[in-house]
Amino acid sequence: MKEYVYDSVYLRSKDFEEGNVLFETWDPNARYAWDAGVAIGRYLQGLKAGQLIGRHCPECDRVLIPPRMFCETCFRPTDRWVELEDTGAIITFSRCYVTWDMIRITDPQIPAVIEIDGASPGMGIMHMLSEVDPDEVQIGMRVQAVWKPAAERIGAITDIAYFKPL
Numbered sequence: 001m002k003e004y005v006y007d008s009v010y011l012r013s014k015d016f017e018e019g020n021v022l023f024e025t026w027d028p029n030a031r032y033a034w035d036a037g038v039a040i041g042r043y044l045q046g047l048k049a050g051q052l053i054g055r056h057c058p059e060c061d062r063v064l065i066p067p068r069m070f071c072e073t074c075f076r077p078t079d080r081w082v083e084l085e086d087t088g089a090i091i092t093f094s095r096c097y098v099t100w101d102m103i104r105i106t107d108p109q110i111p112a113v114i115e116i117d118g119a120s121p122g123m124g125i126m127h128m129l130s131e132v133d134p135d136e137v138q139i140g141m142r143v144q145a146v147w148k149p150a151a152e153r154i155g156a157i158t159d160i161a162y163f164k165p166l
Contacts (some may be wrong), residue, residue, distance in 0.1 A: 039067040042081065048155035050147050052084040054119050062120035085117035086145035087166065091124055095134055108134050114143055114163055130162035142166040 015021045036044055039055060043066055046053035055067035055078035062071065063082050070077055093112035098104055110129040115122065129137060130146070143163040153159040 037069075039069045039078075043067050044155040046083075047157065047159040048153045050086075050150065050153070050159070052086055052116055052125075052145070054082045054084050054116070054123070056080045056082050060120075063118060063123065065116050065119045065123050065125060082118065084119055086147070086160075088114040088116040088119075088124060088143060088163075090129075090137065090139055090141045090143060091115045091122070092139065093129065093137055095137075110134055110137055112137070112143075112163065125157070127157070127160060128162045129164070131164040136165075 011021060016023065043053055052065065053067060054063045054065035055069070056063050057071035057074065057076060058079045059074040059076040060071055062073070063084070064071065064078065065084060067081070068078060090112045091114070093110055095108040095110055097106075097108050099109065110132070111126060112129050113124045113126050115124040127145075129143065142165065144166050145160045146162050146164050147153070148159055148161050
């Protein structure tokens, strides 16, 4: 018979079977909800409408994308929304021959960080490139968002299907 030790009191399997010990078993309901917050919530609304939106920092005079309510450089509150272009330049990229779910592929996926026009230098978003020969992708290449049809947009970064060269 198996024994359990708790504060120097020995418990036996029989104690559990006979109900001499109070215990509970249950399957927790571990569902949760994610709150996007003011800045990302507005950003997602913009994506659904086919628009990229940033925030302006009055202290640094920077335009931040993705938007934030506080500047991470000077720690000041941002003061206004800024509508941005859906064009930009590649500031870094990669060729991936394995998908996110670990499937090997022969034609690479090309994730890139795109510095969005109208945002401050170095401010960009990561997204996929398409309609481009992987050998032609380069830092500084000008690209434009290819949006899903309005009826298919849900307010997510995937409302942009991909970026393509200009």
